[in-house]
Amino acid sequence: MAYTVGQVAKVAGITVRTLHHYDEIGLLSPTGRSPAGYRRYDDADLERLQHIRYYRELGFPLEEIAAILDDPASDPAAHLRRQHELLTVRIRRLQEMVTAIEFAMEASKLNIPLNPQERFEVFGDADPDAYAEEAEQRWGGIEAYRESNRRVARYTKEDWLRIKAENEDWGRRFAEVMSSGAPADSPQAMELAEEHRQLISRGFYECSYEIHTGLADMYVGDPRFTEYYEKIRPGMATYLSEAIHANAISRA
Amino acid sequence: MAYTVGQVAKVAGITVRTLHHYDEIGLLSPTGRSPAGYRRYDDADLERLQHIRYYRELGFPLEEIAAILDDPASDPAAHLRRQHELLTVRIRRLQEMVTAIEFAMEASKLNIPLNPQERFEVFGDADPDAYAEEAEQRWGGIEAYRESNRRVARYTKEDWLRIKAENEDWGRRFAEVMSSGAPADSPQAMELAEEHRQLISRGFYECSYEIHTGLADMYVGDPRFTEYYEKIRPGMATYLSEAIHANAISRA
DNA sequence: GCTCCCGCCTGCCGTTACGGGAGGGTCAAG
C-alpha cells in the first residue's frame, strides 16, 4: 500500500517532476518518507491525486484545486459529483463546437462567406468573457495530430476538385429527379438524399442521420444555404430537406 | 471588412494582449496597419484566427499551430476536417472519463476500494505517455465551478447519511420483492429498479436509462459489486440487473 | 563485500502563453 514517486507517476500518467512540484507547493505531499528521504505515497494520497487529475483535466489552476480539496465541507463523493457535472457541461460544449465545424464546413463547400460572429460564437457566447484554453501537449498535440493525419489523409487539389465535381454531378441528378415530378419521399429522391449523406461521409466526416437532418434544417433555415440550392433549381432547398428527413426516418 | 484589435478580441473571445502576442511571434500578423500604426485585421485574418482558436482548444502549442497553418499542402477545408476528427476523439475520451467517474461513485457509495489502475486507467492507458492537461481558467476554473456548486449544492454529513439510509431502505424493500417470488420483470421489481435509478439521479447525477443499464452490467460483471448485493440477499445482483434492464426496455 | 545501474534526492535555470501595467500617442464626440 506504499508507492514510490516513480510508481505513482507511472500509474497516474504524469512525470516524477510533476509530483515533486505538487509536493513543493503543498498540493500533494506524500504521507511519509523512507529513512533515506524517499517519498512514500499511500492509498489516500492516490485518491487525492485522482481528484487532482480530474480537476486539472477540467482546467482548474493548482491553487484552486488545493483550496477545493482542503475544504472540509466537501467529501470525496461531492468531488465526484462535481466532476461529473463539469465533465458533462464540457462535453456539451465540445459537441456545440463540432456542430459549428460542420456548419463552417458546409459553408466552405458551397463558398458561402461567414461573418465574424459565426466564426466565433461558439467561443464567445458561452460566457461574457471566456478566454483561451490549453490542453495536454503530447497526446493532444503531436500524437493525435498524427493520428488524425493518418485517417483524414492529405487532400490534393485534384481531390478537392473531384469532390466539387461529384457534388455538382449529384446536384444535376437531384434536379432531374425533381423535374420528373417524383415527391420528396419517393425512393429516387431518398436514394439521392442518401448519396448526399455518403458524399459527406466519404469526403469530410462521418455524417450520421442525425447530423444529416441537422444539415437539412440548416438548408431551409439559413438563407445563404437556401439560396445556394434555390439557384440550382427553385424549390430545391425544401425538397432536399424533406428528402433527407424521409430518408433518415426510413433507415431508422 | 477591417477590424481593430479590440473588435477582433471581443468577437473572438480573447484579449487584446493575446492578439499582440500572436503578432509578436508571427502566428497572426494583421494584414495591414493604419497610418497611425493601428493593427487592421481583415476577413482572411479572422479565418486564420478561427482555426487558431480551434487548434488551441484542442491543445496544440502555438508554434505547432503556426506550422500547421502555414503548411501549403493543407487548405482551410482540411483544417476543418482535422478539427472535426480531433474534437470527436476528444469527446469520446471525456465520455470515458464520465463513465469512470460513475464507476468511482458507485464504488464510493458501496464502500468498495479501488486499486491504483482503476483510479487512473482513463488517464494513462490512452497513450503510452499521456501527460497533464490545462484548460481555460475563467470559464473552466471559477465560473463553471460556481455554477456547479449552485446546482450540485452542498451536501452535509446528514445529507450523506440520509442517502445511505435511503439506499439501505431500498435494499430491504428490494429483498422483500425477491422473497415474494415475483420475477425480475414483474411490475414490483421494475418499480424498485426505477426507484433505484431515481435515487441516483436525485443524489448524484442525472442517471439515464442507458447509464443505468451500464451500472446493471457492472453489478454482475465486477465481483466487488456483485458481492455487495449478494450479501444483502443471494441472487440479488443478477435479479437487480435483470430488473433494471426490463425497466429500461419498458420505458423506452 | 564490491560493483553496477537504476531510481531517488535537492537545487536551479528555461519555457510557454500570456496577464498586467507604465508611459505615451490617437480619434471621434461634444
Place this chain on the structure above:
DNA sequence: CTTGACCCTCCCGTAACGGCAGGCGGGAGC
C-alpha cells in the same frame, strides 16, 4: 479643444512544469 475610450510599444511577472546537474541509496549479481 478637451475628454474618454482605444491604440501603441516596452517590460516585468506568473503558472506549471521540463530538464539537467550533482549526489545519495539499494538490491542484484559477481
